[in-house]
Amino acid sequence: MAYKKGEERQQKVLFPDCIDDYVEEDAPVRLFDAFVDSLDMGKLEFIRNIPKATGSPGYDPRDLLKLYIYGYFYQVRSSRKLARECKCNVEVMWLLGKLYPDFRTISDFRKDNKDSITKVFKEFNKFCMGLKLFSKSYISIDGSKFKAVNAKDNNFTLNKLDDRIKRLDEHITLYMEELDSCDREEGRKLSREELEHKLNVCKERKARYEAYRTTLEESNEKQISLTDPDARLMKANEGFCVGYNMQTAVDADSHMIAGFRVTNSPTDHGQITNVATDVKKDYGIDILETTADKGYECPEDHTDALASGIVPNVIRRDGGCTEQVEFEYIGNTITDEQKVSTNPEDLKACLQAGVIPDVYNGILTDMEIVEVKKRTLPTSDSAVLDMTSEQMRAKALEGFFVRDAERNLVYCPQGEILRQKSIKRNGNIRYCNKLACKKCKCKCTISKFKEADFSKDDLIKVADTRRKQDAANDGNANLKPTRITVMKKVVRYVLHLDQKKMDNRKCLSEHPFGTIKRTLGYYYFLLKGFAKVGAEMGLLCLSYNLRRAISLKGVPALLAALR
Template sequence: MKRFVEGDDRKQVALLPECVDDYIGHDNPVRIIDVFVDELDLAELGFSGATPALTGRPSYHPGVMLKVYIYGYLNRVPSSRRLERECQRNVEMMWLTGRLAPDFKTIADFRRANGAAIRNVCRRFVEVCRRLKLLSGDMVAIDGSKFKAVNNRDRNYTAGKIDRRQQQIEESIQRYLDAIETADRISPTGFDVKTMHLYEKIVRLRQQMRELAQIKKQLKKQRDRQLSLTDPDARSMATSGKGSGMVGYNVQAVVDAKHHLIVEHDVTNIGNDHGQLSRMAMSASKAMGKPTLKVLADRGYFSGPE
């Protein structure tokens, strides 16, 4: 192909192989991740496996796993399966991990077992930003965001939802019974295939009624009268769209006004922002080491006591 920019032959063998470091620019964020994690005392921060076991199969160093986790956070790759693929094909990740490629279960287990330690890393990052004078030091903004949980809306129950569902099932049962009665009058032989299907549907619906009755008993034991079967901590929350509620979490974030860095965060299952202002403001003040702080928030946080 003349007069076009041509690439190298895929089968060409290089006598002097290129170094992986040559592919990573000097201002690439992965270099910051690498330096930041290498300077951390992972055992002091609470990471499990920081001291290797004397026997058994060698494990991945928690520093390598933490680098993978932070890279996924910065590049919006939250899935452990997608992080596994990135380790296998992404040059930046190869440079960061030394060509190691942990499987998705190892990544997920690391995240699950070291939640408190990862929060300590976030606090240490804020301390570094404070020393580098990247924080304004006198003004922050607080807001909440709804994050969807793995719990489907049909697997989340309140007293109102159960009552509506029971009413729908009763109406369906009555409709099937009427259809059976009509079929009995019309059909000379009595039972036919359609009638048998209707009886099977009624049996399934009555089983659902018994299950709803059991869920209703469990619901009375819940403090907020709400029950999620897949993700027990998730709660039904209203969103900005009309009639578009979701089952998830309310993530509170405090952002510095200078460089928009997150200085403090917390996850709650309370559907609104009432009562969160002072708690998050005090946490941000402690994280930034400032006794006084100007805090900006929208009217969703308005409360007399707050």
């Protein structure tokens, strides 16, 4: 039996096939075309949204936007690959009317219209809200790490710079000694010219690292990335990577992404108010409930959220269903209008005055006004303020941890520099230098590494070795400095958390990230900087929401709603 045979490649036809016949009636590409045609490109501020009267005609921004939406939907986002699709993909030919833009035109469109592309994501969400796809009942907030266009070798922390500069000093000293003895010895492995070359390389590299360190200290930043300045080194599931911590808010019923935020914070602390405020504005509602995991536990952020009309149902580490929130007490008189209002300013005024707003009845209970102690500068730390860096190091060598608050570093009893590692939940700053501690045998702390915790008011601490020596000499190990304390009034409430919403959190937040990173393979960005990465994340979230909308409604229903 013969095989099926196709048409001859050289066969000519009198009436060519219509390209529309090759595209199914329910193909997603028809939805992309109709949605982009419904947008007001001038309102979204796309570049060249009005064609010029003279000169060579350019490409319609609608066509290039359609191309990018199609590409991100079908896992093709490289400008060169998109340019190839224009010539070999029948659906893209249908979508663009057989236009063939080159890769540079495609690439420049995404970079030049980064802010406008982000707005397209919100425009599609508005369209879906009109179809009642967003329930607006509550949202689930979560973060995930995405790799940036920046290798770990091109990212420097202060500890990393300190260690490299120290090693370069050792190499420079060694090369200088070898140069001094170069003429006296014979049969050397390296000539004078080779030694001088290596010495100059070390000096040049040291000068570059010192410039990076000076820049970081003056800007109070912890890291510097050379390729993508906005990317930061952070811990992900697969280890450490240089990237961004992307925050998303997922609608409770439709599982669609209601909003996102680009951050370079290594942790999720303090992100609820920032993310939920944008979603609350897009939803157009007065009070928005949220849920998040334990990584979002931050008392100050929860206080700001409640004052902004956001209820933070954050999972507690102890598994409880209540949380104590605290506001600074301001004894103002609250009117009935303020008590029933949902305006953030009125909400904050009520909460600071010890009055529970009507919208928080049942959510906040057990109001009490109490006096708490507020620590101030220890009396023994005042002398450190007048010390120079050399004097601080000399004081540290006597058996102390001395903190330079201006440069945000700590000198240890061995003269090494400890840099800020993290900020603990109680507000203390943890300083550490693992690279210096590997070869150190001094037991100055009980920690595995020289980790020293300082409050924002502490400047000097006694090392364990010094404390033991003083205890052995005079029997007095109590070297704690006297402190001046003051009292302040605060208002405390009990926040009742919704256990059902917290139990449903994982079913909401994990699905979008799993689809974007695993199914679609978008675990890294192609662009650099907050603005461009935000545009790319907007296209990722838009492609996900398009899939969800098609799954919930179908292409024909969505097309009918657009017409």
